[in-house]
Structures are given as structure tokens and as C-alpha cells.
Amino acid sequence: MKELNAVITACPPSGIRRFFDIASEMDDVISLGVGEPDFVTPWHVREAGIYALENGYTTYTSNAGLPRLRELICADLAARYGADYSPDGECLITTGVSEGLDLTLRVLLNPGDEVIVPEPCYVAYEPCVAFAGGVPVRVPTRWEDDFAIDAEVVAAAITPRTKAIVLGSPANPTGAVQPRKALEALVRLAEQHDLYIVSDEIYDRLTYTGxxxxxxxxxxxxxxxxxxxxxxxxxxxxxxxxxxxxAPRPVAELCVRVHQYTMLCAPHVSQLAAVEALSGPDDAVQSMVADYDRRRRVFVKGLREIGLDTPEPQGAFYAFPSIRRSGLDSETFAEQLLRTEHVAVVPGSVFGPSGEGHVRCSYATALPLLEEALVRIDRFLGSL
Known part of the structure; x- marks a missing residue:
């Protein structure tokens, strides 16, 4: 048989899913691994989805998505941040942010274009760059600097082939929120070298400090x-x-073009539920954010009390403690913790070289389970 796609063949499976799969086969596991809310979708949003199903809203929508949803998204960005985007031509509804990242990189990149990826970063950034024909170029950030992006370090990585920079803020896995000054410096650099910036802001509502x-x-x-x-x-x-x-109209229009041939549209029922999420009451979101913040404070304090240096996560729902005192690399630490104490965390190394010496712990789980996880991690550290 002829060889399959070399880029995809060379891409390793997700390091996050590997530990999740191991944990799923074990009993009494406290999973701090997968980054997913433990809350159920708010009732008024689910009810809108049920209503949509009952009334037969099961067809395609326009490729760009429901006009009403696009209007609400642009109005929400304008109200909260002063952003100015047109729902007609500058906004596209995608099948999750994952598809949005894929579409964007396919539109921006030509084969061989380089994309700067500050790390530690979400595990999908580098593979999606490679799948789009690009070349990911890692630049480090440091936990001593709260994982702020240093424009000088980015500048040193720029070559004539550099096309774009991909970043997430608030960040997965670190919980870092990029300071405005760091972003302003990055934009000046992008202007100087005529670069695009892809900004993953899926955690924007989950910001606790700053x-x-x-x-x-x-x-x-x-x-x-x-x-x-x-x-x-x-x-x-x-x-x-x-x-x-x-995105700017030329980029957004090409994203729609790829989208219409690959995904056609996001699910109709889901889009109507999203309309309700933005147009209905916001109490449930505020309550969930407040609960995450409580968990964040308790869990980070607990990690520090058992001797793990932990940067302050300013957003998202992840803590990224240093496990250097254990003497183990992050993968060995995560595997032994899972096998002996049934606590699942993710090795920091899967998020890039700067993540080595850390593990990612999601605090999107119930507070009693977080407190029990701290007891087990402390016991594990004491056994080393």
C-alpha cells in the first residue's frame, strides 16, 4: 500500500487523552485531567435546544451561521470590550473553536509558512499548524514571569518565512492572562513584520484577577x-x-469558503441554544465563574501548603504547579500519581518544553473532590 499522509502519521496522539483513557479503566479516580466544565448546560439554554428539536429546527443553516447568533456575538464583543465586528461578513459560526482554529490556519498559511507558538500552550496549536502545511516555531515563556509573552523573544524567532503568531489568553494549560502591555508589544511586532495574530479567547469570561x-x-x-x-x-x-x-472580511470570507465545503454549518439546534445563551439571563454563567474562583483559591492554596510551588492562575480553570521538588519528570510524576493514588493530572511536557517540571490540574470539578485530591497528592509526595 502507498504511504499515508506523512504529516498526520508523524503527529503523536494527544497527551491529554492518553491519561484520560488510562483513568477511565480504573476505579475511584479523581480526574483533574480533561478541561471540561463539570456543570450541566444552564436549563434555559437546554430548554431552547429542546424547543428547537420539538419544532423541527433540524435543517442546515446558512454556511456562516444564523444571522441572529452572529448579531448577538458581535453585540456582546462590542458591549464587553468595545470590539467592532460586522455580523455580515466578519463573523462565522463554527463547529467549536477547534474547527475555527483549523479553518483560520488553512486560510492564512501557504506551505512552508512559519507560525510562532508561545508555549506552554494548548496541545492542538502545533498539530493544526502542521496540518495546514505550516511549520510551528516554539518560543518559551517562563512561570517566573507569569507566562507573559516576551516580544523580544518572539522577535528573535521571526524569519522571512514567518506568517503568524498563535496564542491563547486566558491560557490552557497555565491559567495565565496576558498583560495588555505584552499584547501591545506583540501587536507592534506584528505590524513591523506584517504578521497575522490568531487569538484563542475561549476562556475570556473565566478571568478572576485583572x-x-x-x-x-x-x-x-x-x-x-x-x-x-x-x-x-x-x-x-x-x-x-x-x-x-x-476577523477582517477577506479572512472571514475565505474561512466561510473552506467551512462550506467541509462542515457546511454548525448544528442548527446548537446555534439556537447559543442564541438563548447570549440573549437570555446571564446568572448561571456568573454563578459558575464565581464557583470556579472559589475552587481556584482553595486548590492553589492547598497545592502550596503541601509544598508545590504554584503560579497564580488568573483565568481559565487550570493550576500548573511545579513538581520539580519530587525529582521526577512530569510524565513519570503523572503516571505514578495515577497508578498509586488514582489522581489524574496531565504532564506539563505535552504542552511544550517550557511545561516540563509542571503538571496541569483542572479545578473544573467539585470542591470535595479537589480537597480529596490534595490529600492524595500530599500522600504521594510523602512516599517519594
Whole structure:
């Protein structure tokens, strides 16, 4: 048989899913691994989905998505951040942010174009760059600097082949929220070298300290920035698969072109549920964010008390403690912790070289389970 696609063949399976699969075969496991809310989608949103099904809204929508949903997304960005996007031509509804990332990179990149990826970062960034024919170029961030992106380090990685920068803020796996000054410096660099910026802002509502900066509002950024967002995290709608792209018209129109041949449209029922998520009451989201914040404070304090240096996560729902005191590399630490104490975490190394020496712990789980996990991790550390 002829060889299959070399880029995809060379791509390793997700390091996150590997530990999730091991944990699924064990009893009494406390999973701090997969980044998914433990809340159920708010009732008024589920009810809108039920109503949509009962009334036969099971057809295709326009490729770009329901006009009403696009209008609400653009109005929401304008109200919260002062962002200015047109629902007609600059906004596209995608099947989750994952599809949005894939579409964006396929539109931006020609074969061999380089994309700078500050790490530690979400595990999909580098593979999606490679799948689109690009070459991911890692640049490190440091936990001592709260994982802020250093424009000088990025500048040193730029070559004539550099086309774009991909970043997430608030960040998975670190929980870091990029300071506005760091983003302004990054935009100046992008202007200087004529680069695009892909900004993954799926966790924008989950910000606990400081303020989230929508990259599209930074002076000079709008014409070269693609914003990615969605409903999975703050609205607890992971399985509904609804995301969005807001971008300059030439980019957005080409994203629609790829989308119409590959996905056609996001699910009609899910889009109507998302309409309710934005137009209905926001109390449930505020309550979930407040609960995450309580868990964050308790869990980070607990990690520090058992001797694990832990950077302050400013957003998302992840803690990224240093496990260097254990003497183990992050993969060995995660595997032994899972086997001996039945606590699932993710090795920091799967998020890039800068993640080595850390593990990612999701605190999107009930507080009693987080407290029990701390007891087990402390016991594990004492056994080493």
C-alpha cells in the first residue's frame, strides 16, 4: 500500500487523552485531567435546544451561521470590550473553536509558512499548524514571569518565512492572562513584520484577577487579528459544538469558503441554544465563574501548603504547579500519581518544553473532590 499522509502519521496522539483513557479503566479516580466544565448546560439554554428539536429546527443553516447568533456575538464583543465586528461578513459560526482554529490556519498559511507558538500552550496549536502545511516555531515563556509573552523573544524567532503568531489568553494549560502591555508589544511586532495574530479567547469570561484584553481592540491589531471564541467553557456547552470566528472580511470570507465545503454549518439546534445563551439571563454563567474562583483559591492554596510551588492562575480553570521538588519528570510524576493514588493530572511536557517540571490540574470539578485530591497528592509526595 502507498504511504499515508506523512504529516498526520508523524503527529503523536494527544497527551491529554492518553491519561484520560488510562483513568477511565480504573476505579475511584479523581480526574483533574480533561478541561471540561463539570456543570450541566444552564436549563434555559437546554430548554431552547429542546424547543428547537420539538419544532423541527433540524435543517442546515446558512454556511456562516444564523444571522441572529452572529448579531448577538458581535453585540456582546462590542458591549464587553468595545470590539467592532460586522455580523455580515466578519463573523462565522463554527463547529467549536477547534474547527475555527483549523479553518483560520488553512486560510492564512501557504506551505512552508512559519507560525510562532508561545508555549506552554494548548496541545492542538502545533498539530493544526502542521496540518495546514505550516511549520510551528516554539518560543518559551517562563512561570517566573507569569507566562507573559516576551516580544523580544518572539522577535528573535521571526524569519522571512514567518506568517503568524498563535496564542491563547486566558491560557490552557497555565491559567495565565496576558498583560495588555505584552499584547501591545506583540501587536507592534506584528505590524513591523506584517504578521497575522490568531487569538484563542475561549476562556475570556473565566478571568478572576485583572482584566481580559480582547486582542481585536488593541490599536493596530484589528486588521491582522483573527479572534476565536465559543460557548464550551463559560456556558458549559462543550458537547453542543458551537464556536465563532471574528476577523477582517477577506479572512472571514475565505474561512466561510473552506467551512462550506467541509462542515457546511454548525448544528442548527446548537446555534439556537447559543442564541438563548447570549440573549437570555446571564446568572448561571456568573454563578459558575464565581464557583470556579472559589475552587481556584482553595486548590492553589492547598497545592502550596503541601509544598508545590504554584503560579497564580488568573483565568481559565487550570493550576500548573511545579513538581520539580519530587525529582521526577512530569510524565513519570503523572503516571505514578495515577497508578498509586488514582489522581489524574496531565504532564506539563505535552504542552511544550517550557511545561516540563509542571503538571496541569483542572479545578473544573467539585470542591470535595479537589480537597480529596490534595490529600492524595500530599500522600504521594510523602512516599517519594
Amino acid at each position: 482584566t481580559h484584553t480582547c486582542l481585536g481592540t488593541v490599536p493596530g491589531a484589528r486588521e491582522r487579528t483573527v479572534l476565536l471564541g465559543g460557548f464550551s467553557k463559560a456556558h458549559a456547552m462543550t458537547g453542543w459544538r458551537v464556536g465563532w470566528i471574528c
